[in-house]
Amino acid sequence: MPVTVLLVDDEPLVRAGLRAVLEAQPDIEVAGEAADGAAIPLVRKLRPDVVAMDVRMPLLDGIEATRALLRTVPDPPKILVVTTFENDEYVYEALRAGADGFLLKRARPAEIVHAVRLIAEGESLLFPASVRQLAAEYGEGGGNRAARAALERARLTEREGEVLRLMARGLSNAEIAARLVVGTETVKSHVSAVLAKLGARDRTQAVITAYESGFVAPG
Numbered sequence: 001m002p003v004t005v006l007l008v009d010d011e012p013l014v015r016a017g018l019r020a021v022l023e024a025q026p027d028i029e030v031a032g033e034a035a036d037g038a039a040i041p042l043v044r045k046l047r048p049d050v051v052a053m054d055v056r057m058p059l060l061d062g063i064e065a066t067r068a069l070l071r072t073v074p075d076p077p078k079i080l081v082v083t084t085f086e087n088d089e090y091v092y093e094a095l096r097a098g099a100d101g102f103l104l105k106r107a108r109p110a111e112i113v114h115a116v117r118l119i120a121e122g123e124s125l126l127f128p129a130s131v132r133q134l135a136a137e138y139g140e141g142g143g144n145r146a147a148r149a150a151l152e153r154a155r156l157t158e159r160e161g162e163v164l165r166l167m168a169r170g171l172s173n174a175e176i177a178a179r180l181v182v183g184t185e186t187v188k189s190h191v192s193a194v195l196a197k198l199g200a201r202d203r204t205q206a207v208i209t210a211y212e213s214g215f216v217a218p219g
Contacts, residue, residue: 002029003120006046008039008065009054009082014105018052018082021109028116037065040072048077049120052103055083055090063090066097070201078119078202080126092134100204101126125203128170135211135218142214151213154197161215163190168207168216 005022007015007030015033022028031046037060043051051069055062062081070076081094081102091102100122103115118126125131142148156164159180166176177187191203200206210216 002027003050003116004029004031004046004048005116006031006039006043006048006051006077007033008035008037008051008057008062009033010035010057010059011054014054014082018112021112022116024109025113028113036060037062037068039065040069043069043073043077050078050080050116052080052082052116053094053099055081055088055094055102061090062099063094063097066094066099070098078122080115080119089138092138095131095134095204095208098201098205100202102130122202123174124172125167125170125207128168128207131204131207132168132211132218135208139208139212139218142212142217144212147209147212148214150198150209151215154194156194156197160190160194160197163187164194164206164210165216167191167194167203168210 005028007018009015019030023030031048032042034042037053037057053062053065066079069079079099081091081099082105083091083102084105100119101115103112115126118124162180163176166179171179173184173187173191177184195206198206198209200209211218
C-alpha cells in the first residue's frame with residue numbers, strides 16, 4: 001500500500017510543487033489538499049498516513065493545527081511540518097506540540113521524498129542535527145520542569161537510557177541494534193518501552209523530552 005499524504009499549506013504553488021514531487025513516486029500518493037490548518041474534517045475523511053503541514057498560516061497555524069489534530073482525531077496521522085526557515089522557534093513549538101519532524105520548503109525533491117518515507121516508517125529521527133540545534137536554542141537548557149518530571153517518573157533502565165541517547169543521535173532501530181550488538185526486535189521493544197514510560201507519542205517527542213530534561217545535552 002502506498003503512503004498517503006495530505007498537503008496543508010495556504011500557498012497553492014507550494015502544494016503544487018509538493019504534489020508533483022510526491023506523486024512521481026510509486027509508493028506515495030497525495031490523498032488531498034487543504035489551504036488552512038483547520039483540516040481536521042478532511043483528515044477524518046481521508047485518513048492519510050502523513051500530513052505535510054505549513055507551520056505558518058494566516059487562519060490556523062501549524063502549531064495549533066497539530067495540537068487540535070492530535071487531540072481530536074483517533075489514531076492520528078504522522079505530522080510533517082513544512083517551513084521556510086530551519087532555525088525557527090515556530091518549528092520547535094510544532095515539534096513540542098506533537099509534530100513528528102520538519103521539512104524545509106527549499107528542500108530538494110529527494111529530501112522531500114525521504115522525509116515522507118522516514119516519517120511514515122517512524123523508525124528514525126528526521127534531521128537529528130537540526131532537532132538538536134533547535135533544542136539547544138529553544139529547549140530551556142535542560143531546565144524544563146515538566147520534562148524532568150516525566151523522565152523521573154519513567155525510571156528508565158540503563159539499557160533504555162542507552163537506547164534513548166542513541167535515538168537522540170538519530171540512529172535507526174537497525175543502527176542501534178548494531179551498536180548495542182542485539183537484535184532489531186529487541187531494540188524495537190526497548191524503544192516501545194521508552195515511549196510508553198515517557199508518555200511520548202513517538203521518538204521525536206521522546207528525544208525532545210530527553211533534551212529538555214537535561215538527560216541528553218543538545219550541544
